[in-house]
Amino acid sequence: MKLNLAAYALASSGLAAASNSFAGSSLYFLPGLSASDQANYINTLASYGAKVVRVWINGLGTGCVKGSNVVTSISEFETTIGTYNWNSLAAVDKVLAQLAAKGMKAIISPHDGNDIHDGSVSGNGCDIYCHTYGTSFYSNSQAQAQYDARIKAILTYKSPSSGLAWGNWSDAILAFDLENEPFQFTSDGANNDPSNWLCNRAANFKKYITDSNIKVATGGIGGDQSHGHTMLAKALSCPSIDLMSVHAYVGSASTWGAIMPGFEASAAANNKLVYIEEWGVATSYPSDFNDQSAAINNIAYPWIYWQMIPGDDGTESCNSGCCTGYDGFEVGFNSGKGNLQYAISQANTKTTKQDWSFVGAPPNGGGSGGSSPPTGGGGGSGSGYPADTCTWGCEGWDCSSSSPCQSAYSCVGGYCKNCTWGCGGWNCSASQPCNADYTCVSGVCHHSGPAT
Incomplete structure (x- = not known):
């Protein structure tokens, strides 16, 4: 895209309140990992200073996925249109609670547009909307009404962890993709x-x-930016869309400096923010992860990688019991394919041309330095997970009356939380106050820090 200088001037002035950039990762199968593996993944990203994890409302089978072991089967949210499998949201909710506890947030994709096709696309899923409508899903008025009902069900879902509807839980949720x-x-x-x-x-x-700090994002219109639909005019002119999501898989680091200023100019001219929601580096690309992340950070756009994985990626040697199933873009925490910690820490030091202050600061103490990737595994043979020093009732683990947490944690919403009284989402009143980190609002404890 050729940069329109007049539009770029407007971009520079229209959204002039700059703020720090941020970074994170997608992991669509995170809700299906074991509680300990979820905690290890989130804790590691938090220690790197990551602010965002992008997750899906999707079905998961058990087994090996991209170097990781999915142990919990999760139903599709709809196998019959209009009949909702609430366990799908409950599984995601446990992830959201762990993210919020670490000062991180989620971007949620409530449906996968790759499922919508006419049956001729080999290797892609075909869910109930695909089977029912095929490519008419977007134009059929009944399909639109049914999808709207799905979104209402998701956004009004009351979190078992926080007591808040997802549409009002900005401590845990940064944005929802349209799809x-x-x-x-x-x-x-x-x-x-x-x-x-x-x-x-x-x-x-x-x-x-109902919380203005939760935004609506496009989710990457048309897939990769090379298809030419990322900045679709109908989306740019829509007052209900806040964030323009860029999905881009480019071979050369120099491409980022060529495409992003034009995207930002188009977004800012229409009072939108723009960020890189998906990018990935294959081993065959001329520029590797370190070069591409440096290029993105140099031009200071928030980014989410596809995908930082907790297990070994396809470039790593595996000792035994290894999971595979790669797409080639994954980077493991302990991989030589890229220095994830350094890339995230550098993102946090950059100043954007846009106002992302509503996102909030990265996790406390996370992301500084990062001169080299972490060493060692410890999460099982060949797993590549950080060492887990907790063996039962740990932070983020499932809990109940028969499976209690360690004394340092409380069982909140079915998982162990580092809070013992007046915690986020707990009921409160004048006689039953929240602890110092929270404020009692309409009978529920809310985070009392700066608006995020």
């Missing part, structure tokens, strides 16, 4: 969204988002 990669296998992007699907869906999201 992961809408229009990926349809002509709607090329035709500039003829049914106004994007803006009408965004307006529906806004009905149920």
Whole structure:
């Protein structure tokens, strides 16, 4: 895209309140990992200073996924349209609670646009909406109403962990994508969204988002930016869309400096923020992870990698019992493929041209330095997980009356939390106050720190 200098001037002035950048990772199968593996993953990213983890509302089977062991089967949220499998949201909710406890947030994709196709796309899933509507999903009024109902169910879901509806839980949630990669296998992007699907869906999201610090993101319109739909005019002009999500898999680090200023100019001219929601580096690319992350950080855009994984990636030697199933873009915590800690710490030091202050600061003490990746495993043979020094009732583990937490933790919403009284999401009153980290609002303890 050729940079329009007038638009860029507007971008520089229209959203002039700069703030620090941030970084994170996608991990769509995180809710299916064991409690200890979830905790290790989140704790490690927090220690690096990561601010965001992107997760999906999707079904998961057990077994090996991208070097990791999924132990919990999770149902699709809808196997019959309009009938909701609430265990799917409960599994994600436990992840959200752990993120919030570490000062991190989630971006949630409530549906995968890669599932929407006419059946000719080999290797992609086909969910109940795909089977029912095929590529007419975006234009069919009944499908639109059913998807709107799905979104209402997700955004009004009351968190067992916090007691808040997801649409009002900004301590844990940064944004909702309209969908992961809408229009990926349809002509709607090329035709500039003829049914106004994007803006009408965004307006529906806004009905149920009651906290202004939770944003609506596009989710990467049309998939990779090379398809030319990232900054679709209908999305840019929509007042209910806050964030323009860039998905880009580029071979050369220099490409970032070529494409992002134009994207930012288009976004800012329409009072939107822009961030890189997906990027990945294959071993065949001329520029590796370290070079590409440095290029992105040098131009100071927030980014989320596809994917930082807790186990070994495909470039690592595995001792025994190894999981595979790679797509080639993964980077393991202990991999020589890239220095994740350093890349995240550098993102946190950069000043953006946009105002992302609502996101809040990175996890306390996280992300400084990062001169080299962590060493050693310890989470099981060949797992690549950080060493786990806790053996029972640990932070983030499932708990109940028969499976208690260690004395340092309390069982809150079915998981162990480092809080013993007046915790986030607990009921409160004048006689039953919140602890010093929280404020009693409408009978529920809310985080009392700066707006995030």
